[in-house]
Amino acid sequence: xxxxxxxxxxxxxxxxxxxxxxxxxxxxxxxxxxxxxxxxxxxxxxxxxxxxxxxxxxxxxxxxxxxxxxxxxxxxxxxxxxxxxxxxxxxxxxxxxxxxxxxxxxxxxxxxxxxxxxxxxxxxxxxxxxxxxxxxxxxxxxxxxxxxxxxxxxxxxxxxxxxxxxxxxxxxxxxxxxxxxxxxxxxxxxxxxxxxxxxxxxxxxxxxxxxxxxxxxxxxxxxxxxxxxxxxxxxxxxxxxxxxxxxxxxxxxxxxxxxxxxxxxxxxxxxxxxxxxxxxxxxxxxxxxxxxxxxxxxxxxxxxxxxxxxxxxxxxxxxxxxxxxxxxxxxxxxxxxxxxxxxxxxxxxxxxxxxxxxxxxxxxxxxxxxxxxxxxxxxxxxxxxxxxxxxxxxxxxxxxxxxxxxxxxxxxxxxxxxxxxxxxxxxxxxxxxxxxxxxxx
Numbered sequence: 001x002x003x004x005x006x007x008x009x010x011x012x013x014x015x016x017x018x019x020x021x022x023x024x025x026x027x028x029x030x031x032x033x034x035x036x037x038x039x040x041x042x043x044x045x046x047x048x049x050x051x052x053x054x055x056x057x058x059x060x061x062x063x064x065x066x067x068x069x070x071x072x073x074x075x076x077x078x079x080x081x082x083x084x085x086x087x088x089x090x091x092x093x094x095x096x097x098x099x100x101x102x103x104x105x106x107x108x109x110x111x112x113x114x115x116x117x118x119x120x121x122x123x124x125x126x127x128x129x130x131x132x133x134x135x136x137x138x139x140x141x142x143x144x145x146x147x148x149x150x151x152x153x154x155x156x157x158x159x160x161x162x163x164x165x166x167x168x169x170x171x172x173x174x175x176x177x178x179x180x181x182x183x184x185x186x187x188x189x190x191x192x193x194x195x196x197x198x199x200x201x202x203x204x205x206x207x208x209x210x211x212x213x214x215x216x217x218x219x220x221x222x223x224x225x226x227x228x229x230x231x232x233x234x235x236x237x238x239x240x241x242x243x244x245x246x247x248x249x250x251x252x253x254x255x256x257x258x259x260x261x262x263x264x265x266x267x268x269x270x271x272x273x274x275x276x277x278x279x280x281x282x283x284x285x286x287x288x289x290x291x292x293x294x295x296x297x298x299x300x301x302x303x304x305x306x307x308x309x310x311x312x313x314x315x316x317x318x319x320x321x322x323x324x325x326x327x328x329x330x331x332x333x334x335x336x337x338x339x340x341x342x343x344x345x346x347x348x349x350x351x352x353x354x355x356x357x358x359x360x361x362x363x364x365x366x367x368x369x370x371x372x373x374x375x376x377x378x379x380x381x382x383x384x385x386x387x388x389x390x391x392x393x394x395x396x397x398x399x400x401x402x403x404x405x406x407x408x409x410x411x412x413x414x415x416x417x418x419x420x421x422x423x424x425x426x427x428x429x430x431x432x433x434x435x436x437x438x439x440x441x
Contacts, residue, residue: 005130006123008302010109012098015051019106021058028062028094030129031110032141034122035068037091039139043146045073045081046096047179047237050204051106055096059108064141068092071146077179077238079335080153082115087152089113097179097237100214103205115332116311117304150182157187160330161341167192169344170229172244174219176212177202178236184337191341198222208235213242213323213336220248230352232343234336235323239303241336242323243343245353253323254282256343258357260325261294261317263346269316269329270294276309276318278302283398283415288358303334361397362419364426367409370437376410377403379436382429389414389425397422401429410437 005011011027013019032040042063046052052075060070068091073084081093091113098105110118118126171193175181181200188195198218199211211218212235219231223244231244243251257275264270274295277285281298289296297313299305303326306318310328319325325339326332343352370376382401390399397416404411412429416422 004124005127006120008304009099010095010107010117012101012105012107014104015049015055015106019051019055019108021054024055024058024108025062025065026130027108027126028059028068029066030062030126031092031094032063032066032068033129034126035091038067039141040068040091041071041088042068043071043073043081043084043088043090043093044096045076045078045084045093045149047098048075048177048181048202048204048207049098049103049106049236051103052096055106055108059094059096060143064143067139067141069141070143072143073146073149075179075182076149076153077183077234077335077337078109079239079331079333079338080149080183082111082333083156083331084146084149084152085111085113086115087156088146095237099237100176100208100212100235100240103207103209111333116307117333153183154187154190156330157183157338157341158190160338161191161345164341164345165192166344169193170196170226172196172198172219172222172226172228172231173200173340174198174211174213174222174231174233175200176208176234176236177206178208178212178234178238180234180238180337183238184232184234184340187337187341196222196226196228212236213240216242216244216250220244220250224248232336232340234340238336239334240323241325241339243340243352245355246351247353249353251352251355253319253321253325254285255355255357255360256323256339257317257319257325258285258288259346259355260327260339260342261289262292262357263348264317265292265294272313272315274313274315274317276306276313276315278306278320279400279402280321280413282321282358282360282363284358284360307332361415361417362422363413363415364422365411365413366426366430367404367411368430368433368437369409370433372437373403373410376433376437377401379432379439382432382436385429385432389429393425399425399429401433 093111316328324334
């Protein structure tokens with residue numbers, strides 16, 4: 001195998017081209033052989049993409065050919081997988097989804113028996129097994145449907161939010177034509193909310209299409225037109241959520257995590273009085289947490305790194321600006337529906353438009369196209385400029401210049417007390433990046 005298959009969130013690519021049935025079968029077989037269980041019981045769930053059934057069948061064939069038994073959980077949000085894994089004591093859980101990507105893409109990600117995604121070392125071992133020619137299993141496994149999985153997931157949400165009464169709350173839910181299209185409206189209704197639902201008619205190709213957490217105009221307009229209290233938009237696999245207040249203002253993950261951190265601490269449910277966030281988190285978040293006496297751990301971009309920080313410290317709450325919020329007190333995964341309920345729990349009947357958990361600093365983010373991002377980042381002139389601008393913003397804002405993880409651009413991010421200062425600092429740094437790239441060429 002010429003390159004590493006696993007990315008930060010499993011194996012992902014265009015279905016039928018990169019992520020083929022043959023690859024899904026090989027992954028299913030290898031991950032089953034990697035399991036220490038004699039006859040692994042493997043839960044498989046998926047989102048609403050048209051390629052999901054093909055990959056589900058291929059993956060199941062791989063698992064059963066290696067002697068494992070497959071339980072098909074159907075269409076469910078990603079966080080249902082680790083929850084059900086714990087409830088039924090499965091050996092593995094698999095989610096077939098490409099999250100917020102277009103329908104043509106799909107992905108396969110694995111959860112171990114502890115409910116966490118597989119480690120880098122385990123993924124590397126799975127890839128080695130895919131390259132080897134191991135003897136077939138002594139027996140063939142079985143495939144069967146696991147009924148009642150949606151109700152099991154809803155029950156877990158009801159237990160966690162048993163004290164949350166949403167009577168009188170008028171909410172809009174954008175389900176992205178994805179995995180939350182049944183679960184989200186149902187749990188909100190059970191808790192007493194008045195619910196208006198958008199993008200809840202998946203057809204295999206309309207997942208994330210002009211809707212969901214990456215296309216917020218739909219939910220914003222619905223909230224404003226209907227004069228609703230607030231809205232929540234989920235992504236295709238249901239592990240992210242962004243909110244909109246009654247004025248149509250988008251409330252991102254930074255503000256939602258800050259709101260939850262304050263509330264969980266008051267309730268005595270914030271272990272270590274700490275939260276974990278990424279380097280992209282707004283400077284205003286750090287200021288608010290410092291004022292509240294809440295510790296903050298900062299990680300690289302990616303929920304995987306946030307989760308690692310939480311596990312290492314024994315903390316419970318963390319997430320990303322994108323709306324990927326993890327509450328380890330519920331499940332070791334982002335859960336968009338649980339995050340929406342966590343937000344309403346934190347508001348305690350209040351108005352999201354009056355949230356006041358933090359004051360966001362103006363932020364500017366520019367992707368600067370360069371021929372060689374590594375050469376541009378190695379420039380002494382750029383290092384000096386970053387140090388100079390950082391020093392001028394110390395205690396008031398910050399500068400972050402980093403190469404893209406997957407493409408050539410260098411990303412320049414600046415946060416400052418005013419829009420004008422943020423724009424000016426960004427322009428100066430972009431100019432230095434461009435000059436460094438030209439000289440490197």
